[in-house]
Amino acid sequence: MNIIELKKINKFFGTKGNCVHVLKDVDLTIEKGDFVAIIGQSGSGKSTMMNIIGCLDVPTSGSYKIGGVEVGKMSKDQLADLRCKKFGFIFQRYNLLSSLKATENAALPAIYLGLNTVTRTKRAVELLKKLNLGEKLGNKPNELSGGQQQRVSIARALMNGGEIILADEPTGALDSKSGEMVMEIIKNLHQQGHTIILVTHDSKIAAQASRIIEIKDGEIVSDVRKANEFYEPQDQLEDVKRSRWDTLKYRFMESLNMSVHAIISNKMRSLLTMLGIIIGIASVVSVVALGNASQAKIMEQINSMGTNTIDIMPGTGFGDMRSGRVKTLKVSDSNYLAKQSFIDNSTPKVSDSGTLVYQNYSLTAQLSGVGAEFFEVKGRKIAQGRVFTQDEVNSMASVVVIDDNTKNEMFEDNPNPLGEIIIFNKKPLKIIGVTEKNSNPGPDSESMNIWTPYTTAMYKINGTSDINSITVKISDKVNSQVAEESIEHILTALHGKKDFFMINSDSIKQTVESATNTMKLLIASIAVISLIVGGIGVMNIMLVSVTERTKEIGIRMAIGAKQADILQQFLIEAVLICLVGGFMGVSLSLLIGFGFNTFSQDFGMIFSTASIVLALACSTAIGVIFGYMPAKNASNLNPIDALASE
Numbered sequence: 001m002n003i004i005e006l007k008k009i010n011k012f013f014g015t016k017g018n019c020v021h022v023l024k025d026v027d028l029t030i031e032k033g034d035f036v037a038i039i040g041q042s043g044s045g046k047s048t049m050m051n052i053i054g055c056l057d058v059p060t061s062g063s064y065k066i067g068g069v070e071v072g073k074m075s076k077d078q079l080a081d082l083r084c085k086k087f088g089f090i091f092q093r094y095n096l097l098s099s100l101k102a103t104e105n106a107a108l109p110a111i112y113l114g115l116n117t118v119t120r121t122k123r124a125v126e127l128l129k130k131l132n133l134g135e136k137l138g139n140k141p142n143e144l145s146g147g148q149q150q151r152v153s154i155a156r157a158l159m160n161g162g163e164i165i166l167a168d169e170p171t172g173a174l175d176s177k178s179g180e181m182v183m184e185i186i187k188n189l190h191q192q193g194h195t196i197i198l199v200t201h202d203s204k205i206a207a208q209a210s211r212i213i214e215i216k217d218g219e220i221v222s223d224v225r226k227a228n229e230f231y232e233p234q235d236q237l238e239d240v241k242r243s244r245w246d247t248l249k250y251r252f253m254e255s256l257n258m259s260v261h262a263i264i265s266n267k268m269r270s271l272l273t274m275l276g277i278i279i280g281i282a283s284v285v286s287v288v289a290l291g292n293a294s295q296a297k298i299m300e301q302i303n304s305m306g307t308n309t310i311d312i313m314p315g316t317g318f319g320d321m322r323s324g325r326v327k328t329l330k331v332s333d334s335n336y337l338a339k340q341s342f343i344d345n346s347t348p349k350v351s352d353s354g355t356l357v358y359q360n361y362s363l364t365a366q367l368s369g370v371g372a373e374f375f376e377v378k379g380r381k382i383a384q385g386r387v388f389t390q391d392e393v394n395s396m397a398s399v400v401v402i403d404d405n406t407k408n409e410m411f412e413d414n415p416n417p418l419g420e421i422i423i424f425n426k427k428p429l430k431i432i433g434v435t436e437k438n439s440n441p442g443p444d445s446e447s448m449n450i451w452t453p454y455t456t457a458m459y460k461i462n463g464t465s466d467i468n469s470i471t472v473k474i475s476d477k478v479n480s481q482v483a484e485e486s487i488e489h490i491l492t493a494l495h496g497k498k499d500f501f502m503i504n505s506d507s508i509k510q511t512v513e514s515a516t517n518t519m520k521l522l523i524a525s526i527a528v529i530s531l532i533v534g535g536i537g538v539m540n541i542m543l544v545s546v547t548e549r550t551k552e553i554g555i556r557m558a559i560g561a562k563q564a565d566i567l568q569q570f571l572i573e574a575v576l577i578c579l580v581g582g583f584m585g586v587s588l589s590l591l592i593g594f595g596f597n598t599f600s601q602d603f604g605m606i607f608s609t610a611s612i613v614l615a616l617a618c619s620t621a622i623g624v625i626f627g628y629m630p631a632k633n634a635s636n637l638n639p640i641d642a643l644a645s646e
Helices: 046-053 076-086 102-113 117-130 146-158 176-191 244-265 267-304 331-338 374-378 390-394 404-410 454-462 480-495 505-548 550-558 563-599 609-635 639-644
Strands: 002-013 020-031 035-039 061-066 087-090 164-168 195-200 211-216 219-225 309-314 343-358 361-370 382-385 399-402 421-424 427-435 449-453 469-474 500-504
Touching: 002 046, 002 195, 020 046, 020 195, 020 219, 035 046, 046 164, 046 195, 076 087, 076 102, 076 550, 076 563, 087 146, 102 117, 102 146, 102 550, 117 146, 146 176, 164 176, 176 195, 244 267, 244 563, 267 505, 267 563, 267 609, 309 480, 331 343, 331 469, 331 480, 343 374, 343 404, 343 454, 361 374, 361 404, 361 454, 374 469, 390 454, 399 404, 399 421, 404 427, 404 449, 421 449, 427 454, 449 454, 469 480, 480 500, 505 550, 505 563, 505 609, 550 563, 550 639, 563 609
Parallel strands: 035 195, 035 211, 087 164, 164 195, 361 449, 399 427
Antiparallel strands: 002 020, 002 061, 211 219, 309 469, 309 500, 343 361, 343 421, 343 469, 382 427, 399 449, 421 427
16 A cells, blocks of 8 residues: 655756756655665755655645645645654754753654643653663753664654654764664664655665665666565554644643743843843833832822812912902901811911010011911821810910921920910910921921911901911812812802912822823833833844744654744743743832832832733733744744754
8 A cells, every 4th residue: 555655746946047956757656664765876856855755845846645645735734734643754963952851852743743741751751761761861962872862863753653754864973883773773663564764875774675766866767676574553643632722722831831941941042032121121110110109209298288178368369469468368258168068177377477586596487377277187297285276266375386497496405395485576475386397398398387376366466357368178078179169159259259369289289190190101101112122122032043943943843843833832932031021020120119218218119010010911012022023933934944954
């Protein structure tokens, strides 16, 4: 029974202007279980014929059938499947993967056949032991002699059954003793039912075959049968049956394992590839953390001015030159606003500047007459003592709360000024509290500030019923913009006209948030550019990697890897490199943040889970986008061209 049939096979290499006719109308049939030697000088076309028989190359014209099935009509994946299940290759230069152990090299074809790890490893060990390599199972190719490497290659050829063994100059790179051993193994394989096709230029090697075919200048010049020795196959593997989902899962996991192995085997190259991603991710996460910290600091400063508050000032706006002389706001306005359901509290404010005296020490200070709720509304915290009560406001009590600056200036030698009497514009005031240091930038952080009940300021110090401003605190559940419009409507109705303007802390907060978000976006965009540059670096190094590993790709294709297998392996490798680089970048940014926060007391980086997740997602996307082209190039390589590369 003919297993191989070639009819009128022609093969041309080169373009029209420089075309070489390598095979010329070759007709050849090979029976199942035969041992055929193809002999000829270098350049005669014997290796080209073997490559066509092994489906590593395709003829320019003619018909090629295996088991009666026309090969010329098969797709690349069908040819890969045929190589996986039908053929076993024994190469002159062994073509073992240097990063894999003997068992892993031998088991490699079974990955593409679909055998699980345990089954294929067990079979690989059995084959290697039969070839007297039981003590070399864990050795890599560079730890084996030439003869041992060739025996590993033979084990690999037999891994999936090897119904047809194609041996290309199997003894060409061996010493005579190793060559004899390899030929004994090949003859034993023939007796076990394998169809052997051996290519050689050595007539002594060819003489050991049952049939000798000589080829010269691309034509068969002789075909001599020495013996009619045909054997039935003894070692046949059944196809692995899996559902479509299980097949996809299996191939993905195997590609993942191979990608991880490739990354670990080339640590320095992988690390250099990751470097751009590491820097990019660390930049993005750190910049966002700094932006969050800046925003939080600014929000803290704004909140210290009063959360959800509105300051009502006389005049038409900050540019109104008359605002200091306008006296339209009254305590009754504040009291009326305090009764509104959307306002938690309202406090009038009276401001005055004057001389503050304590014993023989005097300085210029700013006095503010305020309500009992002022300190809560404005977020001013008390370091010592207390704030005045509503009863003290109602009774015009001569009490005062001083700030940290005033305490440090006037009571440098007295750490507890509570109960002391100070004189402001010739009016005595008793100190009942001291506020904490104001760390917010602005005039209040440097000037001397004191606070007294607004009734005291109006009637005991200024001698007038006029107030300078009103501060209201909006209920948390009320929109501050709606509240502002309501206040404007109420006061306009009370005054008969709009002779005031408002400063809404929420509007300031929103403006600052918008500005800081814009700044974060701008800086993050710059950091993203570094990510893209890192992605281009990944693509370039992966392209170089494909070039460096062209022979590996050729070996994998020769033993049955499909285009999708190669594409998936290199794509997963790129994604893994970017993902690991992403995790390392995040770790680096967290380390930077830890160091920054350790040495910075008032300002600390704030990391966002969302930014970290987004950064990792970006690194994965970069791996897919920039890894696809190199992976696609790898999958499109011609097996025979890839094998020929060095």
